[in-house]
Amino acid sequence: MSTSPLATLAGLPPGLVWPADRLARPAEAGVPTGFAALDAQLPGGGWPRGALIELLIDAFGIGELALLLPALRAAAPERWIAWIAPPHLPYAPALAAAGVRLDRLLLLTPSDPATILWTIRQAVASGGCSVVVAWLPNAQSAALRRLQLAAEASATSLFVVRPGGAAQQASPASLRLRLQPAQDALALEIVKRRGPPLAWPLRLPLPERPAAFPGRADRRCSGLR
């Protein structure tokens, strides 16, 4: 008795297997990113829940937070938004102006790398956070694997911000995005997703970033005048 492999696959419960030429369909819909162009390219139509998401950036200030702002704004009011080991001070006036609920913000500044990983796992596993954003400048693959497992067992979206060079290394994350600045926008290269690779980078205009004032453009300064 023989059945075709495709028929066998089709008989499996949804979410277990995804054909490589199509986007996976996770059991649970993702959290809308706030950018329709990006939602269309993500399995589940948004940031996946219960998953490790890697954001690979080379420099701060290219709009990496603006990309997350819609998800942070939409976070559930009874859970925390945890920021773990941010590289600089999150600036309260700007966050408040962007509509992030500061009374739900949990800024965690653990002292050493082991405690940072512990804190991330606690934040993800507790079920008390809707979004966890962690900055890990030099994370080992084993540590990321543990974080991915912790995230899978929860309903929390775990964003890990890593240096752009890490794009060359393998990672257990289920979604990896490389962020690069483009003219007045953010270029998103989907390094890894549950679906076919995307040949060209997405270009997302970020409406919340300050744009050039007409009339005062193009004055150059070169260091100390």
Next chain:
Amino acid sequence: MLWFALILPDLPLQVFTRGVEDAGLLAVVEPQPRATIVIATAAARVRGVELRQGVAGALAVVPELALRERDPALEAATLAELATWAGRFTPCVSLDPPDAVLLEASASLRLFGGIDALAQRIADAALPLGLTTTLAAAPTPLAARWFARARPGTLVRPSDGWARALDALPIELLADGAPVPPATLELLRGVGVRRIGELARLPRDGLARRDASVVTDTVARARGHDPDPRPRFVPAERFASRLVLPASVTHTEPLRFAAGRLFSNLAAWLALRQAGLDCCRLHLEHDCAPATVVEIITGRPQRDAARFVQLACEHLAALTLPAPVEALRLTADAPVALPACTPDLFGGENDAAREAAIRLLDRLRARLGIDAVHTVLPVADHRPERAWRPAAPGTRPAPHPATLGPRPLWLMQPPRPLGAARTLTLLSGPERIESGWWDGDDVHRDYYVAHTAEGALWWVFERLDPPGGWYVHGFFG
């Protein structure tokens, strides 16, 4: 009336051993009139230590036997603790020293579903205390105590002729909880009386002539013919519980178990007053150093022992002990009224999320320290470095005016001078900020949004007073 008697037969030993899972070879010594073993752990008895044995003899049999001198004050404190704990079953609790607690439970029987169910419940609830208890119930306190001593588990219901159940008990019990002197017991044994029932055949006046009327009085109280009022136990206003460790402990791991015992006491004390706590202190007592105090703070009033234990463990894990720990003490004051929790019919998921969020906050604070867990709030100040402040998570920001110019999501603290080699394109500005002349921290700056060669947006300023100098103060993340 229905009295439950709860007897702690191993109290002198368990005041020392209840803080550890396995006490090993330990015996408690009564120093007067001569040093004898009062009680020993099962392990010690298996090795041949006998009760009422001299200390020298016991040490000859088991040289590595650890000895502790009997501590009546600690026993009394532990008994009071048990009485506090028993307050969850009935408000009428009496101490019956040296080793019993009496509960008058006739009013609570219906609530707990009858005498058998209540007895089971008391026995189950006593397990986490780390104290061996024997339990019996009878219509008078003295009878309950005797049954608990001689026939543990007996539950005598009040009915006509219940007192006949006392007849079969040995007369030695008369000295238990009643002022019957040993000489009188000797006298009774001399005339051939073995059981309490046989006392009824003796002439009352004959006993009275031989100074033994106390026997008839005692039996009359036990049978309920005479009244036997008992003072009611009043729990302490402030919680303080101390647990002595059988041997000094040099690392924090074994302390968790002992702390668990203390926290179940605390939970009982809180349940009795329908109260919760948001702060308590665990003192680790050392022999030759001041006690290490661990302050346990919860996000909101609690009385769940497991939750306190979890937080205490986080603190203990991060602790380095300055000296070996000899005893643990838990103190708490200012309980907050906390109504008994009623499960929510609707909205259970949100409550669970809220609960999980508070639990996470408690854990993180315990492990990372209060300073590493916070949020940021805007402050009405024009100077960017003063326009924010750290705050406890969950603090709502005050409504603030909309910011005037663009503000970055990342602030560089403190501003960093721009390197000479960097080329920036100024996109917008200047936004002049001059403020703070009144507190000596005045700034005179022109702020710009700048575009770096790598494509990032920076918030830079030019210092105006003293003039010159470009700084980067933030990133538009």
